[in-house]
Amino acid sequence: xxxxxxxxxxxxxxxxxxxxxxxxxxxxxxxxxxxxxxxxxxxxxxxxxxxxxxxxxxxxxxxxxxxxxxxxxxxxxxxxxxxxxxxxxxxxxxxxxxxxxxxxxxxxxxxxxxxxxxxxxxxxxxxxxxxxxxxxxxxxxxxxxxxxxxxxxxxxxxxxxxxxxxxxxxxxxxxxxxxxxxxxxxxxxxxxxxxxxxxxxxxxxxxxxxxxxxxxxxxxxxxxxxxxxxxxxxxxxxxxxxxxxxxxxxxxxxxxxxxxxxxxxxxxxxxxxxxxxxxx
Numbered sequence: 001x002x003x004x005x006x007x008x009x010x011x012x013x014x015x016x017x018x019x020x021x022x023x024x025x026x027x028x029x030x031x032x033x034x035x036x037x038x039x040x041x042x043x044x045x046x047x048x049x050x051x052x053x054x055x056x057x058x059x060x061x062x063x064x065x066x067x068x069x070x071x072x073x074x075x076x077x078x079x080x081x082x083x084x085x086x087x088x089x090x091x092x093x094x095x096x097x098x099x100x101x102x103x104x105x106x107x108x109x110x111x112x113x114x115x116x117x118x119x120x121x122x123x124x125x126x127x128x129x130x131x132x133x134x135x136x137x138x139x140x141x142x143x144x145x146x147x148x149x150x151x152x153x154x155x156x157x158x159x160x161x162x163x164x165x166x167x168x169x170x171x172x173x174x175x176x177x178x179x180x181x182x183x184x185x186x187x188x189x190x191x192x193x194x195x196x197x198x199x200x201x202x203x204x205x206x207x208x209x210x211x212x213x214x215x216x217x218x219x220x221x222x223x224x225x226x227x228x229x230x231x232x233x234x235x236x237x238x239x240x241x242x243x244x245x246x247x248x249x250x251x252x253x254x255x256x257x258x259x260x261x262x263x264x265x266x267x268x269x270x271x272x273x274x275x276x277x278x279x280x
Contacts, residue, residue, distance in 0.1 A: 003133055004080040006071060007126060008063060008095050009038035010088035010118040012229075012256050021080075021130075025063040025071050025099070029260050035061060044257040048232030052268045060261045062095045068102040076106050082139050083110040084146070086126055088118040089193035093261070111143045113150065116193040119259050120227025120274045121153035128276075152277035154218070155190040156198070156211060157262070160233075160269030187211065188266075190274075208243075211273065216247050218275060225252035229272040231263040236271055 007013070008025045026038040029047070031054045041047040051058065075083055085103065090096040096114045103110040115122045125146060132142045187199040187207045199210055215226065226244055230237040234255065241253045257263075258272050266272075 001082050001139055002080045003082045003084065003139070004075045004078075005126060005130065006075070006083055006085035006099070007122075008087055008099075010093070010095070010259050010261055011086065011122045011126060012119060012259050013123075015039060023071050023075055025068055025095075027063060027095070027261055028061040029264055030059040030061060031055075032057075038260045047260060048257070048263070048268065051263055052232060055264065055268055058264045060264050062093055062098060065098055065102055068099055069105070072102055072106050072108070076108055081109060083108050084129060084139075084142065085110065085112040086115055086122060086129070086146075087112065088122065088261075089116050089190070090114045091193040092118075092195070109139065111139075113143075113146055114193070115150050115153070117150070117153040117155050117190055117274070119155060119229055119262060119272060120254065120256065121155050121276050124225070124227070124276045125150055125153070149276060149278045151192070153191065153274065154277065155272060155274035157188040157190065157195070157266055158204075158207060158211075158271045158273075159186060159188070159266045160231075160271075212243060212247070215244060215273070218277060219244075219248045219251055221277065223251075223275050223277060225254065226273065226275045227254045227256060229256055229258040229262075229274070231258045231266065231270040232268050233271070236269075240271060240273065 004021050004023055006023045009027045013024060028035045028037050031050055085099050087096040087099055096112060100112040103112060115125055128149060129142055129146050132145060184200055184202060185204050185207055186197060187210065188195050189198040199207055201207055228237045228240045237255045241255060244251060244253050258270060263270060
């Protein structure tokens with residue numbers, strides 16, 4: 001078995017690091033009517049600068065069927081026999097369905113996973129699968145374990161304000177205006193494929209206290225690593241890292257940019273925190 005891994009840019013990847021057996025189908029961000037492939041930005045700083053200055057009304061677009069065809073064709077041409085594709089929640093994007101449909105046209109043993117999440121938990125899922133492959137697990141065993149582990153993902157999002165959520169239709173104009181007057185802040189949670197409102201409060205203290213308590217419970221239950229993601233505000237991500245280490249100095253805390261699609265829909269300045277509960 002020669003196994004390829006296929007992801008899209010709802011999983012964060014460091015473009016400066018070439019990863020063996022990994023193939024990427026990029027999404028696009030549309031600023032002021034002009035599309036930009038997620039992998040075309042020279043750095044995440046460039047993307048966040050554009051989001052900060054031109055993010056009003058920005059949109060995202062999934063990879064086209066033609067782009068998926070090109071990636072699967074490359075995988076086949078390079079002699080791979082098996083593929084595991086990991087994509088973000090099918091309830092939020094059509095990327096999973098497009099990848100699955102395209103995969104049926106190729107003579108490859110392919111399994112496409114609807115992760116139900118994105119960003120750091122989705123990256124953790126990929127790393128776990130690669131570890132299983134390196135340890136010699138079969139294709140079927142890797143799939144079964146990944147399908148099980150994905151159910152334990154948790155991803156929390158703290159938008160800096162509701163402006164971009166309003167523009168993307170996630171909140172109404174009336175709620176947006178009211179939130180501005182009352183300084184309402186939201187804690188959103190992506191779990192089992194959908195984004196739900198976990199908590200809202202006037203100011204951040206109540207949300208921070210809730211999330212710290214929940215993180216402590218996860219650490220006490222045995223998780224070993226947590227991802228802190230930021231949409232352009234790395235300094236605040238480091239503050240959250242310090243808060244987490246105050247709970248347990250041995251926990252691994254990874255700071256990384258929030259993926260473009262999440263940054264666009266929640267807005268510049270968003271902080272996200274996520275993990276997989278079953279990876280202990």
